[in-house]
Amino acid sequence: MTEPHTESAETFGQSDVEVTAETVLYQGFFRLKAFQFRHRLFAGGWSPSLNREMLDRGHAAALLPYDPVRDEVVLIEQFRIGALAGDCQPWQLEIVAGMIEPGETAEAVVSREAVEEAGVTVDQMTYVTRYLSSSGGCSETLSVYAGCIDSRLAQGIHGLEDEGEDIRVHVVSREQAYAWVASGKIENAASIIALQWLQLHYQQLQAKWVKEGL
Template sequence: MKTFTRSDVEIVSRESGFSGFYRLDILRLRHRLFDGSWGPELQRELFVRHDAVCVLPYDPWEDSVVLIEQVRIGALDKSERPWMIELVAGLIDKDESPETVAHREAQEEAGIELVSLAPITRYFPSPGGSDELVYLYYGLVDSRGAGGIHGLAEEGEDIRVSVWSREEALAAVENGLIDNAATIIALQWLGLHADRLRREAGERP
Protein backbone atom coordinates (compact mmCIF):
# COMPACT_ATOMS: atom_id res chain seq x y z
CA MET A 1 0.00 0.00 0.00
CA LYS A 2 1.44 3.38 -1.03
CA THR A 3 2.24 5.83 1.73
CA PHE A 4 1.93 9.47 0.73
CA THR A 5 4.17 12.23 2.09
CA ARG A 6 4.35 16.03 1.98
CA SER A 7 6.09 15.75 -1.42
CA ASP A 8 2.84 14.39 -2.88
CA VAL A 9 1.14 17.78 -2.39
CA GLU A 10 1.95 20.77 -4.59
CA ILE A 11 1.15 24.25 -3.24
CA VAL A 12 0.37 26.33 -6.34
CA SER A 13 -0.23 29.57 -4.45
CA ARG A 14 -0.82 30.82 -0.92
CA GLU A 15 -2.34 34.19 -0.09
CA SER A 16 -3.45 35.91 3.09
CA GLY A 17 -7.20 36.27 3.46
CA PHE A 18 -7.15 37.76 6.94
CA SER A 19 -4.53 38.44 9.61
CA GLY A 20 -5.33 39.32 13.22
CA PHE A 21 -4.82 37.35 16.42
CA TYR A 22 -5.51 34.38 14.15
CA ARG A 23 -4.86 34.14 10.43
CA LEU A 24 -6.75 32.81 7.42
CA ASP A 25 -4.74 31.74 4.37
CA ILE A 26 -6.16 30.90 0.95
CA LEU A 27 -4.33 28.05 -0.75
CA ARG A 28 -4.48 26.65 -4.24
CA LEU A 29 -3.06 23.14 -4.33
CA ARG A 30 -3.19 19.73 -5.90
CA HIS A 31 -2.23 16.30 -4.60
CA ARG A 32 -1.62 12.82 -5.83
CA LEU A 33 -4.57 10.46 -6.05
CA PHE A 34 -4.55 6.89 -4.81
CA ASP A 35 -4.11 5.67 -8.41
CA GLY A 36 -0.81 7.59 -8.60
CA SER A 37 -1.95 10.41 -10.86
CA TRP A 38 -2.23 14.09 -9.92
CA GLY A 39 -5.65 15.41 -8.97
CA PRO A 40 -7.21 18.72 -10.08
CA GLU A 41 -6.23 22.07 -8.61
CA LEU A 42 -8.25 22.87 -5.49
CA GLN A 43 -8.85 26.00 -3.44
CA ARG A 44 -8.90 25.64 0.34
CA GLU A 45 -9.06 28.10 3.25
CA LEU A 46 -6.70 27.35 6.14
CA PHE A 47 -7.25 28.66 9.67
CA VAL A 48 -3.71 29.31 10.95
CA ARG A 49 -3.41 29.06 14.74
CA HIS A 50 -0.76 28.78 17.39
CA ASP A 51 -0.31 25.22 18.57
CA ALA A 52 -1.95 24.45 21.90
CA VAL A 53 -1.12 22.65 25.13
CA CYS A 54 -3.75 20.87 27.24
CA VAL A 55 -3.05 19.31 30.64
CA LEU A 56 -5.08 16.82 32.65
CA PRO A 57 -4.18 17.51 36.31
CA TYR A 58 -4.62 14.21 38.14
CA ASP A 59 -4.14 13.45 41.83
CA PRO A 60 -3.45 9.71 42.08
CA TRP A 61 -3.64 9.71 45.88
CA GLU A 62 -7.17 11.15 45.92
CA ASP A 63 -8.07 9.59 42.52
CA SER A 64 -9.35 12.99 41.43
CA VAL A 65 -8.90 15.46 38.59
CA VAL A 66 -8.78 19.25 38.59
CA LEU A 67 -10.98 20.72 35.85
CA ILE A 68 -11.76 24.30 34.85
CA GLU A 69 -14.91 25.97 33.53
CA GLN A 70 -15.20 29.07 31.35
CA VAL A 71 -17.41 30.50 28.61
CA ARG A 72 -16.48 29.55 25.03
CA ILE A 73 -17.74 31.58 22.08
CA GLY A 74 -17.52 28.60 19.73
CA ALA A 75 -20.38 26.97 21.62
CA LEU A 76 -22.71 30.00 21.71
CA ASP A 77 -24.81 29.07 18.67
CA LYS A 78 -24.97 25.34 19.27
CA SER A 79 -25.21 24.79 23.02
CA GLU A 80 -27.50 25.93 25.78
CA ARG A 81 -24.49 25.74 28.07
CA PRO A 82 -21.50 27.56 26.52
CA TRP A 83 -19.58 27.39 29.82
CA MET A 84 -17.41 24.37 29.08
CA ILE A 85 -15.76 22.00 31.55
CA GLU A 86 -12.22 21.64 30.32
CA LEU A 87 -8.58 20.86 30.90
CA VAL A 88 -6.02 23.49 31.77
CA ALA A 89 -4.86 24.80 28.39
CA GLY A 90 -2.99 27.54 26.59
CA LEU A 91 -1.44 28.54 23.28
CA ILE A 92 2.25 28.22 22.56
CA ASP A 93 3.93 31.57 21.95
CA LYS A 94 7.19 31.92 20.06
CA ASP A 95 10.27 30.37 21.70
CA GLU A 96 8.21 28.51 24.32
CA SER A 97 8.26 24.77 24.89
CA PRO A 98 4.95 22.94 25.40
CA GLU A 99 6.13 21.97 28.88
CA THR A 100 6.71 25.61 29.84
CA VAL A 101 3.20 26.49 28.69
CA ALA A 102 1.74 23.58 30.68
CA HIS A 103 3.32 24.70 33.96
CA ARG A 104 2.44 28.37 33.41
CA GLU A 105 -1.20 27.73 32.52
CA ALA A 106 -1.68 25.37 35.45
CA GLN A 107 -0.71 28.21 37.76
CA GLU A 108 -2.61 30.98 35.92
CA GLU A 109 -5.83 29.11 35.15
CA ALA A 110 -6.14 26.79 38.13
CA GLY A 111 -3.77 28.02 40.83
CA ILE A 112 -2.00 24.65 41.01
CA GLU A 113 1.58 23.46 40.69
CA LEU A 114 2.34 20.44 38.53
CA VAL A 115 4.56 18.02 40.44
CA SER A 116 5.50 16.27 37.19
CA LEU A 117 4.41 16.23 33.57
CA ALA A 118 4.19 13.39 31.03
CA PRO A 119 2.90 13.34 27.44
CA ILE A 120 -0.33 11.54 26.54
CA THR A 121 -0.38 12.24 22.79
CA ARG A 122 -0.33 14.91 20.09
CA TYR A 123 -3.18 15.36 17.62
CA PHE A 124 -4.75 17.66 15.04
CA PRO A 125 -8.25 18.63 16.29
CA SER A 126 -9.59 19.83 12.93
CA PRO A 127 -7.12 19.13 10.09
CA GLY A 128 -9.70 19.66 7.38
CA GLY A 129 -9.37 23.41 7.82
CA SER A 130 -6.90 24.27 10.59
CA ASP A 131 -3.18 23.66 11.15
CA GLU A 132 -3.43 23.64 14.96
CA LEU A 133 -1.53 20.84 16.72
CA VAL A 134 -2.49 19.98 20.31
CA TYR A 135 0.07 18.68 22.81
CA LEU A 136 -1.84 16.70 25.44
CA TYR A 137 -0.25 16.01 28.85
CA TYR A 138 -0.92 14.31 32.15
CA GLY A 139 0.14 16.44 35.12
CA LEU A 140 0.65 14.98 38.58
CA VAL A 141 -0.87 17.29 41.21
CA ASP A 142 -1.90 17.52 44.82
CA SER A 143 -5.58 18.44 44.48
CA ARG A 144 -6.11 19.25 48.14
CA GLY A 145 -7.12 22.89 48.40
CA ALA A 146 -7.65 23.33 44.65
CA GLY A 147 -10.68 25.36 43.64
CA GLY A 148 -12.01 28.89 43.40
CA ILE A 149 -11.99 31.50 40.64
CA HIS A 150 -8.79 32.04 38.68
CA GLY A 151 -7.48 33.50 35.41
CA LEU A 152 -5.79 36.69 34.30
CA ALA A 153 -7.97 39.78 34.72
CA GLU A 154 -6.07 41.62 31.98
CA GLU A 155 -7.12 38.88 29.54
CA GLY A 156 -10.75 38.93 30.68
CA GLU A 157 -10.50 35.43 32.12
CA ASP A 158 -13.08 34.24 34.62
CA ILE A 159 -12.28 30.60 35.31
CA ARG A 160 -13.93 28.40 37.90
CA VAL A 161 -11.78 25.55 39.21
CA SER A 162 -13.21 22.41 40.76
CA VAL A 163 -12.04 18.98 41.85
CA TRP A 164 -13.85 15.92 40.49
CA SER A 165 -13.47 12.30 41.42
CA ARG A 166 -12.32 10.20 38.48
CA GLU A 167 -15.67 8.42 38.56
CA GLU A 168 -17.59 11.72 38.37
CA ALA A 169 -15.47 13.00 35.50
CA LEU A 170 -15.86 9.84 33.45
CA ALA A 171 -19.61 9.90 34.07
CA ALA A 172 -19.69 13.50 32.77
CA VAL A 173 -18.07 12.31 29.55
CA GLU A 174 -20.59 9.49 29.28
CA ASN A 175 -23.64 11.73 29.78
CA GLY A 176 -22.38 14.55 27.53
CA LEU A 177 -21.79 17.18 30.19
CA ILE A 178 -18.14 17.22 29.11
CA ASP A 179 -18.29 17.74 25.36
CA ASN A 180 -14.94 19.05 24.14
CA ALA A 181 -12.35 16.86 22.45
CA ALA A 182 -9.23 17.38 24.56
CA THR A 183 -11.02 16.69 27.84
CA ILE A 184 -12.79 13.61 26.47
CA ILE A 185 -9.55 12.17 25.06
CA ALA A 186 -7.61 12.82 28.27
CA LEU A 187 -10.26 11.37 30.57
CA GLN A 188 -10.68 8.27 28.42
CA TRP A 189 -6.90 7.84 28.58
CA LEU A 190 -7.09 8.23 32.36
CA GLY A 191 -9.78 5.57 32.50
CA LEU A 192 -7.30 3.14 30.92
CA HIS A 193 -4.23 4.16 32.91
CA ALA A 194 -5.37 5.37 36.35
CA ASP A 195 -4.62 2.09 38.15
CA ARG A 196 -1.04 2.15 36.85
CA LEU A 197 -0.59 5.82 37.74
CA ARG A 198 -1.81 5.17 41.28
CA ARG A 199 0.57 2.26 41.72
CA GLU A 200 3.52 4.25 40.38
CA ALA A 201 2.74 7.24 42.63
CA GLY A 202 3.21 5.19 45.81
CA GLU A 203 2.53 6.86 49.13
CA ARG A 204 1.77 10.55 49.20
CA PRO A 205 5.01 12.48 49.93
Protein backbone atom coordinates in the same frame (compact mmCIF):
# COMPACT_ATOMS: atom_id res chain seq x y z
CA MET B 1 -9.99 -21.16 -0.77
CA THR B 2 -8.08 -18.52 -2.72
CA GLU B 3 -7.39 -15.31 -0.80
CA PRO B 4 -8.59 -12.13 -2.55
CA HIS B 5 -5.80 -10.13 -4.17
CA THR B 6 -4.93 -6.91 -2.36
CA GLU B 7 -2.40 -4.34 -3.41
CA SER B 8 -0.10 -2.84 -0.82
CA ALA B 9 -1.20 0.66 0.13
CA GLU B 10 1.17 3.46 -0.80
CA THR B 11 1.90 5.93 1.96
CA PHE B 12 1.77 9.58 0.94
CA GLY B 13 3.56 12.41 2.74
CA GLN B 14 4.42 16.10 2.58
CA SER B 15 6.37 15.64 -0.66
CA ASP B 16 3.23 14.41 -2.41
CA VAL B 17 1.55 17.83 -2.21
CA GLU B 18 2.44 20.76 -4.45
CA VAL B 19 1.37 24.17 -3.10
CA THR B 20 1.19 26.72 -5.91
CA ALA B 21 -0.15 29.71 -3.96
CA GLU B 22 -0.57 30.73 -0.31
CA THR B 23 -2.35 33.98 0.61
CA VAL B 24 -3.22 35.60 3.96
CA LEU B 25 -6.89 36.65 3.79
CA TYR B 26 -7.24 37.95 7.35
CA GLN B 27 -4.85 38.64 10.22
CA GLY B 28 -6.28 39.20 13.71
CA PHE B 29 -6.19 37.10 16.87
CA PHE B 30 -6.29 34.22 14.38
CA ARG B 31 -5.09 34.15 10.78
CA LEU B 32 -7.09 32.97 7.77
CA LYS B 33 -5.13 31.68 4.76
CA ALA B 34 -6.08 30.57 1.27
CA PHE B 35 -4.16 27.74 -0.42
CA GLN B 36 -4.03 26.62 -4.02
CA PHE B 37 -2.52 23.17 -4.43
CA ARG B 38 -2.67 19.74 -6.01
CA HIS B 39 -1.82 16.32 -4.57
CA ARG B 40 -1.11 12.78 -5.68
CA LEU B 41 -4.09 10.42 -6.09
CA PHE B 42 -4.41 6.88 -4.71
CA ALA B 43 -5.20 5.58 -8.20
CA GLY B 44 -2.16 7.34 -9.67
CA GLY B 45 -1.49 10.75 -11.15
CA TRP B 46 -2.34 14.13 -9.67
CA SER B 47 -5.52 15.89 -8.60
CA PRO B 48 -6.72 19.03 -10.38
CA SER B 49 -5.77 22.36 -8.81
CA LEU B 50 -7.76 22.81 -5.60
CA ASN B 51 -8.56 25.86 -3.47
CA ARG B 52 -9.07 25.71 0.29
CA GLU B 53 -9.32 28.25 3.14
CA MET B 54 -7.59 27.34 6.41
CA LEU B 55 -7.61 28.80 9.91
CA ASP B 56 -4.02 29.22 11.11
CA ARG B 57 -4.27 29.67 14.89
CA GLY B 58 -0.97 28.21 16.06
CA HIS B 59 -0.57 25.17 18.29
CA ALA B 60 -1.76 24.44 21.83
CA ALA B 61 -1.11 22.15 24.78
CA ALA B 62 -3.48 20.82 27.44
CA LEU B 63 -3.05 19.13 30.79
CA LEU B 64 -5.32 16.98 32.94
CA PRO B 65 -4.35 17.67 36.58
CA TYR B 66 -4.63 14.38 38.48
CA ASP B 67 -4.11 13.62 42.17
CA PRO B 68 -3.10 9.93 42.32
CA VAL B 69 -3.40 9.78 46.12
CA ARG B 70 -7.00 10.98 46.29
CA ASP B 71 -7.96 9.73 42.82
CA GLU B 72 -9.30 13.19 41.92
CA VAL B 73 -9.03 15.41 38.88
CA VAL B 74 -9.12 19.18 38.56
CA LEU B 75 -11.40 20.62 35.89
CA ILE B 76 -11.96 24.25 35.01
CA GLU B 77 -15.11 25.99 33.79
CA GLN B 78 -15.16 29.03 31.54
CA PHE B 79 -17.24 30.73 28.84
CA ARG B 80 -16.48 29.71 25.23
CA ILE B 81 -17.81 31.68 22.25
CA GLY B 82 -17.47 28.64 19.96
CA ALA B 83 -19.73 26.63 22.24
CA LEU B 84 -22.33 29.41 22.20
CA ALA B 85 -22.26 29.61 18.39
CA GLY B 86 -22.36 25.81 18.16
CA ASP B 87 -25.54 25.64 20.27
CA CYS B 88 -23.69 23.86 23.12
CA GLN B 89 -23.35 24.74 26.79
CA PRO B 90 -21.58 28.15 26.68
CA TRP B 91 -19.74 27.48 29.97
CA GLN B 92 -17.55 24.48 29.22
CA LEU B 93 -15.97 22.02 31.67
CA GLU B 94 -12.41 21.60 30.46
CA ILE B 95 -8.88 20.63 31.36
CA VAL B 96 -6.10 23.22 31.63
CA ALA B 97 -4.83 24.47 28.25
CA GLY B 98 -2.97 27.26 26.52
CA MET B 99 -1.44 28.37 23.24
CA ILE B 100 2.22 27.57 22.59
CA GLU B 101 4.10 30.82 21.98
CA PRO B 102 7.26 30.97 19.82
CA GLY B 103 10.22 29.53 21.74
CA GLU B 104 8.02 27.71 24.28
CA THR B 105 7.69 23.98 24.81
CA ALA B 106 4.34 22.29 25.31
CA GLU B 107 5.46 21.17 28.77
CA ALA B 108 6.27 24.74 29.80
CA VAL B 109 2.87 25.94 28.57
CA VAL B 110 0.83 23.44 30.58
CA SER B 111 2.95 23.97 33.71
CA ARG B 112 2.29 27.73 33.48
CA GLU B 113 -1.39 27.34 32.67
CA ALA B 114 -1.92 24.94 35.60
CA VAL B 115 -0.89 27.75 37.94
CA GLU B 116 -2.77 30.52 36.10
CA GLU B 117 -6.03 28.63 35.51
CA ALA B 118 -6.26 26.23 38.46
CA GLY B 119 -3.77 27.42 41.08
CA VAL B 120 -1.89 24.10 41.16
CA THR B 121 1.75 23.19 40.60
CA VAL B 122 2.57 20.18 38.45
CA ASP B 123 5.10 17.85 40.09
CA GLN B 124 5.40 15.41 37.18
CA MET B 125 3.70 14.96 33.86
CA THR B 126 3.10 12.19 31.36
CA TYR B 127 2.58 12.64 27.64
CA VAL B 128 -0.80 11.37 26.42
CA THR B 129 -1.09 12.20 22.71
CA ARG B 130 -1.12 14.90 20.05
CA TYR B 131 -4.06 15.42 17.69
CA LEU B 132 -5.30 17.78 14.98
CA SER B 133 -8.22 19.90 16.14
CA SER B 134 -9.99 19.93 12.76
CA SER B 135 -7.70 18.92 9.92
CA GLY B 136 -10.19 19.79 7.18
CA GLY B 137 -9.80 23.52 7.78
CA CYS B 138 -7.45 24.24 10.69
CA SER B 139 -3.70 23.68 11.17
CA GLU B 140 -3.81 23.60 14.98
CA THR B 141 -2.40 20.61 16.82
CA LEU B 142 -2.99 20.03 20.50
CA SER B 143 -0.53 18.12 22.71
CA VAL B 144 -2.16 16.49 25.73
CA TYR B 145 -0.54 15.61 29.07
CA ALA B 146 -1.55 14.27 32.48
CA GLY B 147 0.05 16.04 35.43
CA CYS B 148 0.57 14.98 39.03
CA ILE B 149 -0.86 17.56 41.45
CA ASP B 150 -2.20 17.94 45.00
CA SER B 151 -5.93 18.50 44.50
CA ARG B 152 -6.31 20.01 47.99
CA LEU B 153 -4.65 23.16 46.63
CA ALA B 154 -7.10 23.60 43.75
CA GLN B 155 -9.93 26.00 44.47
CA GLY B 156 -11.41 29.39 43.69
CA ILE B 157 -11.67 31.56 40.59
CA HIS B 158 -8.68 32.20 38.37
CA GLY B 159 -7.61 33.68 35.04
CA LEU B 160 -5.86 36.75 33.67
CA GLU B 161 -7.99 39.88 34.00
CA ASP B 162 -6.34 41.59 31.03
CA GLU B 163 -7.38 38.65 28.82
CA GLY B 164 -10.96 38.66 30.10
CA GLU B 165 -10.60 35.23 31.72
CA ASP B 166 -13.10 34.15 34.38
CA ILE B 167 -12.25 30.56 35.31
CA ARG B 168 -13.86 28.49 38.06
CA VAL B 169 -12.10 25.43 39.47
CA HIS B 170 -13.81 22.09 40.15
CA VAL B 171 -12.25 19.17 42.04
CA VAL B 172 -14.09 15.92 41.38
CA SER B 173 -13.40 12.23 41.63
CA ARG B 174 -12.00 10.45 38.59
CA GLU B 175 -15.20 8.37 38.45
CA GLN B 176 -17.40 11.48 38.41
CA ALA B 177 -15.35 13.14 35.68
CA TYR B 178 -15.52 10.02 33.53
CA ALA B 179 -19.27 9.76 34.12
CA TRP B 180 -19.58 13.31 32.74
CA VAL B 181 -17.74 12.16 29.61
CA ALA B 182 -20.06 9.16 29.25
CA SER B 183 -23.18 11.30 29.72
CA GLY B 184 -22.06 13.97 27.26
CA LYS B 185 -21.80 16.75 29.84
CA ILE B 186 -18.14 17.25 28.90
CA GLU B 187 -18.18 18.25 25.22
CA ASN B 188 -14.67 19.35 24.22
CA ALA B 189 -12.18 17.00 22.59
CA ALA B 190 -9.08 17.54 24.74
CA SER B 191 -10.98 16.83 27.96
CA ILE B 192 -12.73 13.77 26.55
CA ILE B 193 -9.47 12.32 25.22
CA ALA B 194 -7.57 12.98 28.45
CA LEU B 195 -10.26 11.56 30.73
CA GLN B 196 -10.72 8.47 28.59
CA TRP B 197 -6.95 7.96 28.64
CA LEU B 198 -6.90 8.38 32.44
CA GLN B 199 -9.65 5.81 32.84
CA LEU B 200 -7.39 3.30 31.09
CA HIS B 201 -4.13 4.28 32.80
CA TYR B 202 -4.91 5.64 36.28
CA GLN B 203 -3.61 2.52 38.04
CA GLN B 204 -0.24 2.86 36.33
CA LEU B 205 -0.06 6.53 37.30
CA GLN B 206 -0.93 5.74 40.89
CA ALA B 207 1.73 3.04 41.05
CA LYS B 208 4.36 5.31 39.49
CA TRP B 209 3.65 8.66 41.11
CA VAL B 210 2.69 7.46 44.59
CA LYS B 211 5.72 5.15 44.69
CA GLU B 212 7.94 8.12 43.96
CA GLY B 213 6.56 9.91 47.02
CA LEU B 214 4.31 12.43 45.33
